[in-house]
Amino acid sequence: MATDMQRLVGMxxxxxxxxxxxxxxxDDEDEDYExxxxxxxxxxRMVEIDGGSGMGTGADGDSRFQQHHLFxxxxxxxxxxxxxSRPVEEKERTKLRERRRRAITARILAGLRRHGNYNxxxxxxxxxxxxALAREAGWVVLPDGTTFPSRSQGQMPAGxxxxxxxxxxxxxxxxxxxxxxxxxxxxDYGSPLEYNACPMKGVxxxxxxxxxxxxxxxxxxxxxxxxxxxxxxxxxxxxxxxIDTINEKQIVDIPPRLSxxxxxxxxxxxxxxxxxxxxxxxxxxxxxxxxxxxxLKVLKSANVDxxxxxxxxxxxEAHAPQEYNWNGYKRLFQMVHELKLKLQVVMSFHECGGNFxxxxxxxxxxxxxxxxxxxxxxxxxxxxxxxxxxxxxxxxDKERVLRxxxxxxxxxxxxxSFRIEFDEYFEDGFISMIEVGxxxxxxxxxxxxxxxxxxxxxxxxxxxxxxxxxxxxxxxAAEARGHTIWARGxxxxxxxxxxxxxxxxxCDGGDYxxxxxxxxxxxxxxxxxxxxxxxxxxxxLAFEGSCIAAKLSGIYWWYxxxxxxxxxxAGYYNPCNRDGYAxxxxxxxxxxxxxNIACVDLHTLNQHEGFPEPFADPERLVWQVxxxxxxxxxxxxxxxxLPCLNRVSYNKVLDNTKPMNDPDGRHFSSFTYxxxxxxxxxxxxxxxxxxxxxxxxxxxxxxxxx
Numbered sequence: 001m002a003t004d005m006q007r008l009v010g011m012x013x014x015x016x017x018x019x020x021x022x023x024x025x026x027d028d029e030d031e032d033y034e035x036x037x038x039x040x041x042x043x044x045r046m047v048e049i050d051g052g053s054g055m056g057t058g059a060d061g062d063s064r065f066q067q068h069h070l071f072x073x074x075x076x077x078x079x080x081x082x083x084x085s086r087p088v089e090e091k092e093r094t095k096l097r098e099r100r101r102r103a104i105t106a107r108i109l110a111g112l113r114r115h116g117n118y119n120x121x122x123x124x125x126x127x128x129x130x131x132a133l134a135r136e137a138g139w140v141v142l143p144d145g146t147t148f149p150s151r152s153q154g155q156m157p158a159g160x161x162x163x164x165x166x167x168x169x170x171x172x173x174x175x176x177x178x179x180x181x182x183x184x185x186x187x188d189y190g191s192p193l194e195y196n197a198c199p200m201k202g203v204x205x206x207x208x209x210x211x212x213x214x215x216x217x218x219x220x221x222x223x224x225x226x227x228x229x230x231x232x233x234x235x236x237x238x239x240x241x242x243i244d245t246i247n248e249k250q251i252v253d254i255p256p257r258l259s260x261x262x263x264x265x266x267x268x269x270x271x272x273x274x275x276x277x278x279x280x281x282x283x284x285x286x287x288x289x290x291x292x293x294x295x296l297k298v299l300k301s302a303n304v305d306x307x308x309x310x311x312x313x314x315x316x317e318a319h320a321p322q323e324y325n326w327n328g329y330k331r332l333f334q335m336v337h338e339l340k341l342k343l344q345v346v347m348s349f350h351e352c353g354g355n356f357x358x359x360x361x362x363x364x365x366x367x368x369x370x371x372x373x374x375x376x377x378x379x380x381x382x383x384x385x386x387x388x389x390x391x392x393x394x395x396x397d398k399e400r401v402l403r404x405x406x407x408x409x410x411x412x413x414x415x416x417s418f419r420i421e422f423d424e425y426f427e428d429g430f431i432s433m434i435e436v437g438x439x440x441x442x443x444x445x446x447x448x449x450x451x452x453x454x455x456x457x458x459x460x461x462x463x464x465x466x467x468x469x470x471x472x473x474x475x476x477a478a479e480a481r482g483h484t485i486w487a488r489g490x491x492x493x494x495x496x497x498x499x500x501x502x503x504x505x506x507c508d509g510g511d512y513x514x515x516x517x518x519x520x521x522x523x524x525x526x527x528x529x530x531x532x533x534x535x536x537x538x539x540x541l542a543f544e545g546s547c548i549a550a551k552l553s554g555i556y557w558w559y560x561x562x563x564x565x566x567x568x569x570a571g572y573y574n575p576c577n578r579d580g581y582a583x584x585x586x587x588x589x590x591x592x593x594x595x596n597i598a599c600v601d602l603h604t605l606n607q608h609e610g611f612p613e614p615f616a617d618p619e620r621l622v623w624q625v626x627x628x629x630x631x632x633x634x635x636x637x638x639x640x641x642l643p644c645l646n647r648v649s650y651n652k653v654l655d656n657t658k659p660m661n662d663p664d665g666r667h668f669s670s671f672t673y674x675x676x677x678x679x680x681x682x683x684x685x686x687x688x689x690x691x692x693x694x695x696x697x698x699x700x701x702x703x704x705x706x
Contacts (some may be wrong), residue, residue, distance in 0.1 A: 213700035260651055264700035266658050267667050270305035270432075271696050272344055274639070274675035277310065277352055278360035284315050284328040289335065296339055297678060303697065306342030306432065308672050310442075312363045313349045313414060321403050321410075322366060324417045331424065337430050344433040344672065347415055347539075350391040350440050364389060368402065375401060377467040380447050383489060385466065388447050390440045394531040395469025408534050415542040426546060433547040433670070435596060436539045444532050444584070445552040447523075449496065458557040458614035459497035460506060461569035463489050465524060477523045485517055493569075500558055506565035512575065513563075525573035525580065529587050531645070536591040549637055550588055552581070552625060555597030560615035574624075583627040588629075594637050594669060595629040597622060600656040601640040601649050619635040622656060630666055639672040645685045650692040657696065671696060 109124055112132065127145070139147055281287050296307070309332065316324050336343055353361035363369065369389070372378050376387040378396050396407045405413070415436075425431045440447040448461035455461060465474060466489060478487035492504035492511060500506035511517040532550060539548055555567045562576045574580025588595055602618035629636050638657065644650055657668045673689070680689060691701055 016030055029344050032212055063410045130325045150675060184230040201333055217392060260647075260705050261654070261660065262700075262706065263654060263658060263698060264703055266698045267665070268698050269657055269668055270342070270670040271693050271698045272306045272308050272342070272670060272672040273299055273304055274307045274672055275307050276676060277358065277362075280312070280328040280332065281311060282318070282362065284325045286328045286331045289331065292332075293335060295681060296336065296341065298681060298686070299676070300339050300341060302686070302693050304341070304693060305670075306344060307336060307676070308344040308346065308435075310346045310348040310352075311418065312352065312362050313347075314351060314364050319367065319407070322413060322417075324414070324421070326418070326421050330421075333425060333430075337425065338680065341507060342432045343425070343430055344435065344670075345418075345431060346435045346442055347418070347437050348442055349411060349414075349437040361634075364391075368392075371402060377469060377703075378402075379467065380464040381467040381470075382453065382464055383466055383491075383493075386453055387467070388450050388453070388464070390447050390450065393467045393469060395467055395471075395473060397531055397534055399469055408538060411535055412538040414541060415539055419542050426543075431546065433549055433594070434539070434543050435535060435549045435551060435619075436593075438550055439531050439537055441553070443551045444528065445553045445555070445570040445572070446528065448571070449566070453496060455496040458499070458566070458616070460494065460500060460503070460558065460565040462496050463493065463524065463569050465489055465527075469596060470527070473519075473527065474523060478519075481519060483516075483519070490517065490520060500565040503565075506561075506563045506568070507584075508562050510563060512565075512568065513577075521568060524568075525571050525583070528571035529583050532584070533587050533591065536588070536593050540591055540593075547594060547635075548592070549594040549596045551596040551598070552584065554597065554618060554621060554641060555618045556599060556602070556618035556621045557614040559617040559621050579624075579628065580626050585628045585632050585634055589632045589634055594635040595625075596637045596639065597625050597629075597643045598639055600638045601634050601642050601644055601653045603652060626656070635669040636669050637670045637672070639674055641674075643679075644673065644692075645679070645688065647688060647691075650688065650695075654692070654695055 041246050105126075108129065112129070129146075131145075134147055183702075275292075279287055279292065285293070299307070309329075311329060316326060316329075318325070333343060351363045352358050353363070364372075368378075372387075372389055378392055378401055379387040379389050380391070380393045381387050392407050396402070398408070399408050400406055402410050415434075419426065422431065433441065438444040440450075446464040448464055449455040449459065465471065471487070474489075475484075475487040479483050490505050490511060493506065494503040498506075500510075501508070503510065505511045505517065512521065536548065536550060551573075553570060555570045555572060558564060559567045562577065564572075564580075567574045567580065572580045572584075585595060599618045599622050602622075604617050604619045626636060638653075640649070640653060642649060644653065653671065657671055659666065680686060691703075694701055
């Protein structure tokens with residue numbers, strides 16, 4: 001004991017600083033440090049306590065007393081405690097160094113909380129910071145400190161199988177494994193959690209409520225990790241209830257026995273497969289054509305109807321206005337055409353690289369970015385004045401700020417150029433559908449939940465109406481209503497990661513349902529509808545006679561609350577006492593546009609005791625949007641949000657695609673699988689996919705389990 005204490009007393013200043021790194025900051029700790037003589041004073045107290053409480057009878061008690069007496073003599077004598085009797089000035093310097101360290105730590109924590117929206121407790125220490133940064137980088141950090149990369153199954157703790165089920169494309173929040181791209185594509189992120197949209201902090205949320213596809217009575221507490229991507233891996237779920245109790249026994253494989261419907265003889269629903277995000281590089285060149293051709297031939301062998309591809313504005317019109325480069329797409333389309341597959345094309349007017357699962361970086365055109373540097377109000381802006389260059393603000397739809405053109409004119413010129421360039425493919429029916437991008441991720445919504453600004457699931461997000469063009473429109477609306485004081489955004493909505501009950505606006509009985517709240521939300525949601533109407537009416541002119549689709553986002557968290565807060569910030573005015581999708585589908589109907597909805601593969605997520613309940617309900621959301629479209633006679637198409645690689649996910653898609661006992665026999669017009677990857681091409685995964693395609697086509701399968 002004496003030897004250990006002497007070693008502590010004799011430690012160097014570097015050792016003291018190293019020890020100080022683990023200390024928590026706080027005024028009361030400063031006082032404690034000074035009152036007790038710093039680190040050495042604490043050591044002295046430890047020795048005194050050990051000597052006093054540990055004394056007993058016999059040799060052991062005498063020995064401890066002698067050790068304590070010897071230590072005190074060393075401290076008090078000139079010869080035995082020289083390190084202890086440091087000059088007062090040196091002690092003061094040590095205190096100053098410690099205070100300086102704590103001041104730096106405090107500023108780091110304040111910056112992370114304010115600008116990064118890190119959920120750090122008030123008395124956070126270095127472990128909290130390291131854990132938060134590790135989660136941001138895509139790692140999983142358990143409460144006991146166990147840390148492992150979520151993107152690598154091979155490095156998971158005991159159990160061997162990954163416990164992560166990730167979510168997908170579009171805007172659905174997710175925690176993902178490394179994304180997959182064609183060889184040669186430069187990735188902006190190491191992988192998708194490389195999303196998350198970039199890496200995103202993982203959130204464990206329990207799995208589906210009981211359904212016809214529950215695997216057994218013991219599987220009703222399956223857990224999935226939800227986080228905001230596009231290429232992901234589907235891994236066995238964790239059975240248990242809390243991340244705190246994950247162990248080897250809880251990581252299980254999915255049992256083989258399911259209860260399945262027989263879809264033999266049901267309507268034929270075409271199946272398309274989305275190509276990788278980076279299939280065309282930033283120079284508009286086709287990446288790895290030989291490898292892609294092999295994969296397309298495999299898809300053809302499974303009787304897939306066609307493929308879908310993003311046509312990126314930031315690639316085609318990258319360098320100068322109205323200078324279009326279609327070379328890479330020409331080669332790609334020719335390859336697909338020769339295989340006698342159909343083609344769906346997305347007019348992507350947003351950037352790639354800032355959302356979940358984006359494994360490549362494709363910004364907006366360079367000339368647009370130059371305009372944005374001098375006039376950042378062309379981009380959506382939040383209440384703090386942060387601009388989001390993911391897509392253009394709807395406030396400039398009719399403003400000539402893009403080298404003499406309005407935003408809708410820029411969109412129309414791009415679509416018209418595409419139509420002229422590939423006219424022959426439209427004439428022979430090879431291009432079967434055009435999906436028009438209307439906002440972030442190509443979806444008709446505001447970018448209310450940007451990960452780059454710190455949003456994490458299940459935050460409510462923030463309103464995006466603070467660029468000067470949107471504020472000008474709000475001012476006009478307030479003046480027309482006769483209440484100029486309403487020409488502002490609400491100020492009690494919290495932050496990106498707030499929950500409804502924490503805000504005065506979104507809480508039950510909150511301002512969202514007051515006079516001003518209803519005015520603001522009507523204006524905010526109508527701006528979304530008007531933007532969609534302007535762009536789609538021009539798309540109808542550019543692609544006359546072709547099938548056109550528009551995609552809505554599946555904002556399903558907080559759906560079970562009265563305000564539906566996350567939907568409100570995204571532009572969907574859909575509280576419990578109002579149908580927020582009726583106006584949108586009516587606009588789509590006027591323009592003869594099909595409705596594309598995601599999340600058809602999701603089960604409703606239950607509450608998880610280790611995470612505040614987000615009151616999520618993707619099944620009811622899908623049912624509401626689906627019926628809103630069908631009620632006005634809209635054709636409906638869809639795609640998956642989670643990576644579908646197992647029979648449970650495929651059965652859920654089939655159930656939504658072809659509703660059972662629908663008196664009108666309604667079904668989806670087509671389904672797009674996200675997305676083509678080496679993982680899908682693995683033998684067992686592809687066998688399941690091929691079986692899924694047969695059932696979508698209404699064919700019988702031999703291994704049906706009923």
